[in-house]
Amino acid sequence: MENPKKVSSHKHIVLTSHPGKSGKKSVSVHWGESDPIKRGPIIGTLANPNQRNAIGTHSGSYAVYRALAIASGALQANHRADLTNTSPVVHIGPYPSWADANKIVSLDPFGAIVGEVFPSFYEEGYDIRPTIAVTKAHINMPELQDSVAKGRLQVDGQIIKNNGNLVVTKVAIDPVWYLPGIAKRLNIEESDLRRILFQQTGGMFPELVTRPDLHVFLPPIGGTTIYLIGDVAAITDPNRLLAVRVHDECNGSDVFGSDICTCRPYLVHGIEVCVQTAQAGGAGVIVYFRKEGRALGEVTKFLVYNARKRQEGGDRADAYFARTECVAGLQDMRFQELMPDVLHWLGITRIDRLVSMSDMKYNAITNSGIEVIQRIPIPDDWIPEDAWVEIAAKQAAGYYTPGEVPTATTLAEIKGRGLGD
Amino acid sequence: MENPKKVSSHKHIVLTSHPGKSGKKSVSVHWGESDPIKRGPIIGTLANPNQRNAIGTHSGSYAVYRALAIASGALQANHRADLTNTSPVVHIGPYPSWADANKIVSLDPFGAIVGEVFPSFYEEGYDIRPTIAVTKAHINMPELQDSVAKGRLQVDGQIIKNNGNLVVTKVAIDPVWYLPGIAKRLNIEESDLRRILFQQTGGMFPELVTRPDLHVFLPPIGGTTIYLIGDVAAITDPNRLLAVRVHDECNGSDVFGSDICTCRPYLVHGIEVCVQTAQAGGAGVIVYFRKEGRALGEVTKFLVYNARKRQEGGDRADAYFARTECVAGLQDMRFQELMPDVLHWLGITRIDRLVSMSDMKYNAITNSGIEVIQRIPIPDDWIPEDAWVEIAAKQAAGYYTPGEVPTATTLAEIKGRGLGD
Numbered sequence: 030m031e032n033p034k035k036v037s038s039h040k041h042i043v044l045t046s047h048p049g050k051s052g053k054k055s056v057s058v059h060w061g062e063s064d065p066i067k068r069g070p071i072i073g074t075l076a077n078p079n080q081r082n083a084i085g086t087h088s089g090s091y092a093v094y095r096a097l098a099i100a101s102g103a104l105q106a107n108h109r110a111d112l113t114n115t116s117p118v119v120h121i122g123p124y125p126s127w128a129d130a131n132k133i134v135s136l137d138p139f140g141a142i143v144g145e146v147f148p149s150f151y152e153e154g155y156d157i158r159p160t161i162a163v164t165k166a167h168i169n170m171p172e173l174q175d176s177v178a179k180g181r182l183q184v185d186g187q188i189i190k191n192n193g194n195l196v197v198t199k200v201a202i203d204p205v206w207y208l209p210g211i212a213k214r215l216n217i218e219e220s221d222l223r224r225i226l227f228q229q230t231g232g233m234f235p236e237l238v239t240r241p242d243l244h245v246f247l248p249p250i251g252g253t254t255i256y257l258i259g260d261v262a263a264i265t266d267p268n269r270l271l272a273v274r275v276h277d278e279c280n281g282s283d284v285f286g287s288d289i290c291t292c293r294p295y296l297v298h299g300i301e302v303c304v305q306t307a308q309a310g311g312a313g314v315i316v317y318f319r320k321e322g323r324a325l326g327e328v329t330k331f332l333v334y335n336a337r338k339r340q341e342g343g344d345r346a347d348a349y350f351a352r353t354e355c356v357a358g359l360q361d362m363r364f365q366e367l368m369p370d371v372l373h374w375l376g377i378t379r380i381d382r383l384v385s386m387s388d389m390k391y392n393a394i395t396n397s398g399i400e401v402i403q404r405i406p407i408p409d410d411w412i413p414e415d416a417w418v419e420i421a422a423k424q425a426a427g428y429y430t431p432g433e434v435p436t437a438t439t440l441a442e443i444k445g446r447g448l449g450d
Numbered sequence: 451m452e453n454p455k456k457v458s459s460h461k462h463i464v465l466t467s468h469p470g471k472s473g474k475k476s477v478s479v480h481w482g483e484s485d486p487i488k489r490g491p492i493i494g495t496l497a498n499p500n501q502r503n504a505i506g507t508h509s510g511s512y513a514v515y516r517a518l519a520i521a522s523g524a525l526q527a528n529h530r531a532d533l534t535n536t537s538p539v540v541h542i543g544p545y546p547s548w549a550d551a552n553k554i555v556s557l558d559p560f561g562a563i564v565g566e567v568f569p570s571f572y573e574e575g576y577d578i579r580p581t582i583a584v585t586k587a588h589i590n591m592p593e594l595q596d597s598v599a600k601g602r603l604q605v606d607g608q609i610i611k612n613n614g615n616l617v618v619t620k621v622a623i624d625p626v627w628y629l630p631g632i633a634k635r636l637n638i639e640e641s642d643l644r645r646i647l648f649q650q651t652g653g654m655f656p657e658l659v660t661r662p663d664l665h666v667f668l669p670p671i672g673g674t675t676i677y678l679i680g681d682v683a684a685i686t687d688p689n690r691l692l693a694v695r696v697h698d699e700c701n702g703s704d705v706f707g708s709d710i711c712t713c714r715p716y717l718v719h720g721i722e723v724c725v726q727t728a729q730a731g732g733a734g735v736i737v738y739f740r741k742e743g744r745a746l747g748e749v750t751k752f753l754v755y756n757a758r759k760r761q762e763g764g765d766r767a768d769a770y771f772a773r774t775e776c777v778a779g780l781q782d783m784r785f786q787e788l789m790p791d792v793l794h795w796l797g798i799t800r801i802d803r804l805v806s807m808s809d810m811k812y813n814a815i816t817n818s819g820i821e822v823i824q825r826i827p828i829p830d831d832w833i834p835e836d837a838w839v840e841i842a843a844k845q846a847a848g849y850y851t852p853g854e855v856p857t858a859t860t861l862a863e864i865k866g867r868g869l870g871d
Contacts, residue, residue, distance in 0.1 A: 075649065086651055086652035088747040089511070090671045092654075094745040096647045096651050098780060101637075102638075104779045106646075106650065110776075110778070111777060115756045159753060163756075166702065166708045167710075167867070169834075171593055175592070199702070201748035215518070217523075229527065230507055230670070231505065233514075235656060247652070249654065250511045250670075254701060256706065283704075287588070289588075324512055326622075328580065328581065328624050328673065329583075331620065332536035332580060332583045335535055335584075336535040355534065356536060358526060358529030362515040364519075448539050
């Protein structure tokens with residue numbers, strides 16, 4: 030074996046528990062200010078620690094890989110991003126919600142346009158990274174081809190191209206948490222939030238407790254992607270219709286088409302409704318959150334699948350939530366309370382067609398001040414046979430359905446496939 | 451507004467920078483021991499801090515959501531998972547590679563069978579969580595239906611059911627890093643790895659530098675999923691064929707079918723080869739890593755898309771990698787050096803059909819001691835038109851191709867769609 034490489038990065042370790050001795054003050058953040066200069070840029074890079082005004086660093090959980098890249102010598106610790114030509118392809122905002130510290134607390138509304146609104150800071154040498162990127166794409170899902178073939182969608186040459194491709198604007202968003210706002214959303218004290226975030230992650234980021242002066246946290250979690258369909262201007266136009274599907278990641282269904290849940294079919298249905306709405310002169314919005322297995326993660330999800338299918342009486346709708354609670358201690362960790370932020374970032378105040386049955390999503394959206402005109406469930410014939418356990422259990426628990434709510438007797442009768450089948 | 455909730459969790463903050471005063475010693479981990487009792491369980495829960503022998507906590511990046519759940523009062527801090535009926539549906543291992551501290555360093559080989567191998571620890575009250583879960587599923591991708599319709603795949607009633615569903619065994623894996631092994635893999639000193647992981651994440655987990663006695667780290671990153679197709683026993687049978695595709699997440703293509711890259715088509719092609727191999731009496735393995743945008747993350751990826759499509763001369767194969775380097779400072783952060791661990795966990799020593807053109811993946815696999823008989827590229831007619839920029843750039847950079855390697859002149863001629871098109 031070769032000798033281990035010498036790594037050139039700075040060897041002096043400063044434990045981040047307490048403020049540095051350097052007198053230079055970082056830029057203050059005034060969350061909710063409408064003027065970006067008054068609000069101040071969020072600085073989470075490590076190029077110059079004195080400039081930092083946030084806890085953690087950029088790219089969510091990919092920060093760990095970046096640290097590996099620096100450790101291995103593949104990336105220079107002082108690399109500054111060359112942001113030439115990277116600015117948003119479509120302009121979004123500002124909207125009144127950007128200036129409301131209560132409407133947006135889990136992303137930086139100025140995150141896409143840092144190059145545009147903070148030129149003086151760049152000139153002074155601040156390393157400000159975009160936390161949002163906006164681009165355009167053509168997408169093509171086989172199910173949408175089928176929708177065209179069956180006449181549910183029409184090729185119009187603009188939204189759906191002649192080759193069947195769907196034209197979208199897409200947006201990637203890294204999480205930026207304003208801790209006082211997150212605490213308020215969860216109805217707890219900020220100090221409790223900070224302490225428990227520190228304790229219950231095994232001691233991640235002591236600054237959560239030692240630096241109460243830093244209110245912005247860049248958590249190492251997955252981000253959010255938005256797909257905008259149709260004219261972006263229609264999203265905020267009160268005279269044009271808006272369809273929205275808010276979708277939480279389910280890799281097993283979204284990518285591989287597992288038949289135990291309705292995730293990919295519901296996503297496709299959401300896109301179909303968005304395209305129909307856009308083609309009628311409105312717009313469609315798909316939001317995709319990295320919250321695998323209700324944010325319990327995939328290991329927990331698969332453990333629960335086994336427990337559901339092996340329990341006495343087999344996989345039953347009436348025991349659907351109970352198995353998750355046994356393993357995880359609760360049914361759901363997605364915190365839909367934070368979800369509407371992305372809708373407010375888009376300036377949405379009314380959703381004409383919400384493609385979702387979830388009462389948690391509906392309540393979070395309407396409680397945040399967005400009006401919902403119509404809720405659209407997944408059509409019955411899009412539900413895989415083994416997924417009826419999930420759908421019935423959710424309907425009985427309060428999910429929206431225009432049909433009958435399953436009774437206890439019905440729930441006990443709805444069963445899924447066994448593990449060996 | 452209601453008054454903020456009182457949160458009952460323990461208020462006394464112990465900064466984790468230094469070992470606790472409690473005299474009770476946690477169980478030592480002897481990584482690479484074949485006997486699980488001698489190896490010792492990995493304990494990353496926070497129920498009893500004295501028991502912990504790892505840095506960080508379970509569920510990768512979802513640990514942050516669990517902390518939120520505790521902060522909000524939705525989850526009890528002392529919840530112990532009820533693991534009844536959750537054990538693996540299919541038995542995997544142990545294999546000789548499990549007892550080689552150099553072969554597996556980024557997952558816990560005993561992670562799926564903790565309930566089976568550590569009963570005495572459970573009796574003593576240790577809170578040991580599975581880091582791997584094994585279940586069965588039926589999956590259905592529209593493209594596979596097309597493969598059946600076109601006669602490339604056959605319905606056999608077992609691997610492909612009469613309704614077109616594909617029967618799979620699937621495995622979810624949370625990351626468990628043995629830091630001395632990770633450092634060796636990257637050819638750096640463990641102390642440098644630990645220091646830079648701490649510094650370059652903005653101070654995540656001071657224990658990385660203050661607790662050199664703890665060698666196991668549970669990083670807050672996404673995990674890995676394996677899909678096993680066919681008879682699991684065939685994977686390690688030298689007389690039966692094995693097909694493998696190692697796939698890194700690309701949400702834009704894998705889920706939404708973006709036409710700028712080949713990710714979903716390549717994944718489907720991999721599954722097709724796996725099914726064909728399984729139906730011929732062998733087995734197929736698909737490994738899915740959460741390493742979006744070459745582990746640079748999706749914000750960086752979209753920034754690069756804009757820079758590629760807006761640069762002078764438009765999106766060109768000869769400038770494909772350069773744009774990524776400008777923004778991110780390097781082309782790739784996936785660290786394929788760690789990837790083969792999952793193959794060794796499955797006991798793989800020979801791959802007959804590796805469905806990949808990546809030289810990085812090929813080199814990592816063969817350097818880890820696994821023999822590769824044949825490399826299978828994606829068929830040309832599966833490549834979306836706009837993705838030729840990527841494929842040609844990769845072929846010129848050393849990716850495997852049975853055809854001609856593009857010349858500089860060819861590269862300069864291969865162009866993608868503009869942003870406005």
